[in-house]
Amino acid sequence: YSAKADRAGVAVYEEVRDGHGRHRLEDVAQLRRALVRGELVLHYQPKLALPTGVIDGVEALVRWQHPTRGLLYPDAFIELAESAGLMAELTRQVLDMSLAQRRAWADQGRDLTMAVNVSPSNLVDEDFPDEVAAVLARHGQPADRLVLEVTESLLMEDRERAVRVLGRLREAGVGVAIDDYGTGYSSLAYLAALPVTELKLDRTFVAALTGSPRAESIVTSTLQLAHALGLVLVAEGAEDQDTVDALAGLGCDLVQGYHLSRPLPPDQLWSWLDARTAVRS
Ligand code: C2E
Ligand code: MG
Ligand code: MG
Ligand code: MG
DSSP: OOTTTOTTOHHHHHHHHHHTTOOHHHHHHHHHHHHHHTOEEEEEEEEEETTTOOEEEEEEEEEEEETTTEEEOGGGTHHHHHHTTOHHHHHHHHHHHHHHHHHHHHHTTOOOEEEEEOOHHHHTOTTHHHHHHHHHHHTTOOGGGEEEEEEHHHHHHTHHHHHHHHHHHHHTTOEEEEEEETSSOOOHHHHHHSOOSEEEEOHHHHHTOTTOHHHHHHHHHHHHHHHHTTOEEEEOOOOSHHHHHHHHHHTOSEEOSTTTOOOBOHHHHHHHHHHHHHHHO
16 A cells, blocks of 8 residues: 555555654655755666667656665655655756756767656646746756656646646747656547647556557557657657567657666766767767
8 A cells, every 4th residue: 555556645654654663754854854965866767769779868767865775766755755845846956957967968969858757746836837947047958858757647636737837838848748648547638738749658558568469559549649649659668679679660759668778877877878879880
């Protein structure tokens, strides 16, 4: 019974955590301190453009370098950040670090699209588009090389406001992806009206792809929908070459997954890109 699966939220979360003897208040204090001390780090996972084989961009995935508990993954603290009101600051730091990194890479000759995950509270915050613009300006980065990834369920919560905020981000030139696509309940009419640029098909469909005609139909129809709406289709969670080949055969635009690379610290991602370029040229 996880806090993530439960929309009632905080009460259940506290119950679970208390059962393990660690109190939520203590966790919140630690996370707050982590934000002050700069304990968050980003790993980057590449996105491969299927027709060309070019690495088109990366997705920034946050980790917490905890002083005693080691490297913590988002499942351990994203819900907490959201429920404790710390998400605005977390997202600000992630945007800041990722765009500083994008700039450093661009200066060294690699012009990568940077994808950043955002949370429900970001999208109902009317100041968010201005904050994004400010971070872009501070790092001198073009808006059209930033993509914000939002989950479908997130968009259902306060859809009018979310659509307004997304619309302003789109007007500024920022890309918007629907993450984990296919796991939520959006109607097609709603989806078609959203100001987005990408659909990221959830990895459950991608994992089932090889050897399953049903999964193949889902990918094919999602691809048709995406292209009919003028959207890029990204497949997440490709874990083997057969899956990548199948996605390429079906006409998927971009692919991400462990088969290509796990999310890596920035220096390791850079080496990975170098090694790949050396092999290909
Ligand atoms: P997501 O945005 O859907 O990211 C994809 C997740 O799947 C990542 O887990 C990634 O490491 C993992 N993944 C990638 N390729 C594969 C694969 O081939 N197989 C499998 N089994 N998994 C794969 P991670 O890094 O633990 O992130 C989990 C979720 O946490 C993300 O899902 C995103 O919703 C959230 N998250 C991550 N970073 C941030 C952030 O900076 N801000 C916010 N608000 N949420 C974040
Ligand atoms: Mg994502
Ligand atoms: Mg995803
Ligand atoms: Mg996912």
